Amino acid sequence: MALFRRAIEHLAKGLTKTRQRLVGSLRSLLAGRKVDQALLDEVEEQLILADVGVSAATKIRMDLAAAYSEHRIDQGEQVLEFLKAEMKKYWPEADRGIHFADTPPTVILVAGVNGSGKTTSIGKLAHLFKQDGKRVCLAAADTYRAAAVQQLSIWAERIGVDIIKGTSGGDPAAVAFDACAAAAHRHADVLLVDTAGRLHTQENLMRELTKMRDVVARKIPGAPHEVLLVLDATTGQNAISQARVFMESIGVTGIFLAKLDGTAKGGIVVAIRNELGLPVKFVGIGEKPADVEPFDPDSFVEALFA
Numbered sequence: 001m002a003l004f005r006r007a008i009e010h011l012a013k014g015l016t017k018t019r020q021r022l023v024g025s026l027r028s029l030l031a032g033r034k035v036d037q038a039l040l041d042e043v044e045e046q047l048i049l050a051d052v053g054v055s056a057a058t059k060i061r062m063d064l065a066a067a068y069s070e071h072r073i074d075q076g077e078q079v080l081e082f083l084k085a086e087m088k089k090y091w092p093e094a095d096r097g098i099h100f101a102d103t104p105p106t107v108i109l110v111a112g113v114n115g116s117g118k119t120t121s122i123g124k125l126a127h128l129f130k131q132d133g134k135r136v137c138l139a140a141a142d143t144y145r146a147a148a149v150q151q152l153s154i155w156a157e158r159i160g161v162d163i164i165k166g167t168s169g170g171d172p173a174a175v176a177f178d179a180c181a182a183a184a185h186r187h188a189d190v191l192l193v194d195t196a197g198r199l200h201t202q203e204n205l206m207r208e209l210t211k212m213r214d215v216v217a218r219k220i221p222g223a224p225h226e227v228l229l230v231l232d233a234t235t236g237q238n239a240i241s242q243a244r245v246f247m248e249s250i251g252v253t254g255i256f257l258a259k260l261d262g263t264a265k266g267g268i269v270v271a272i273r274n275e276l277g278l279p280v281k282f283v284g285i286g287e288k289p290a291d292v293e294p295f296d297p298d299s300f301v302e303a304l305f306a
């Protein structure tokens, strides 16, 4: 319970902008009003403004309208309670945890466009896993930019985990391959593989990532055990279309939603669930190693409405 509360407080801080935007405006809209169709229209509009996505907002409005006609909600204030309960139900069966390999190392490929927050999110995950007592290795397979390798090295040093690097400009798949061998040799529990987010063309990037996937699978049976796609929450609906491309090409198993602290459009979490059907596994809420929380709908919704 104490842990749950701490997660909510931590999340609530990260969700300040979204809460002010979404819940703040809903509260003032709903205060002292009786529910009617016009009010429900306004609620729907606020949800869309917070990037919940049109289809999710429409569905929520329909559920609200049904509850209204069945006299389950009548006062504006009850709408908030209804929304809270409704949003918690949005992630019923989703598998949010990391699938760890039966035989370590668990290989986690981390993909996403440049600047989405891959390297930072890898640092946070490494920190989280290390706190759990796991032995963590990082693979610097974004070999196209020297700065990228250096950035990951700084994180490795900061957190105190191993890093496997290749030669600058070398073959990223070769780095991933060597990192698998090294991680197994060092009895690592988890290997986090950083990848490039941009090549000359999107096709090139997807081919490169697919190759990396295949190489890793050849070295360690069952790998990659997770393919996490890092999305930048501040890019709103753009993130959704990006995700579709990655999903088609490399088979994403979950989302790391970064930079939730930097946006008032945190409703994107609902849109991801509704439009992509992919589990958000972690959210990033700042730039420090500890600024990450495993995604859990109950604590997320409590934090949003805190």
Ligand SMILES: Nc1nc2c(ncn2[C@@H]2O[C@H](COP(=O)(O)OP(=O)(O)O)[C@@H](O)[C@H]2O)c(=O)[nH]1
Residues within 6 Å of the ligand: 112, 113, 114, 115, 116, 117, 118, 119, 120, 121, 197, 230, 258, 259, 260, 261, 262, 283, 284, 285, 286, 287, 291
């Ligand atoms: N506020 C905030 N900034 C973040 C978060 N995650 C990453 N960033 C910042 O986003 C920028 C790009 O991150 P980086 O990890 O280099 O992205 P990459 O190109 O995908 O590897 C950096 O300035 C990070 O500090 C987050 O959760 N919150």
Ligand SMILES: [Mg+2]
Residues within 6 Å of the ligand: 118, 119, 120, 142, 148, 151
């Ligand atoms: Mg990077």
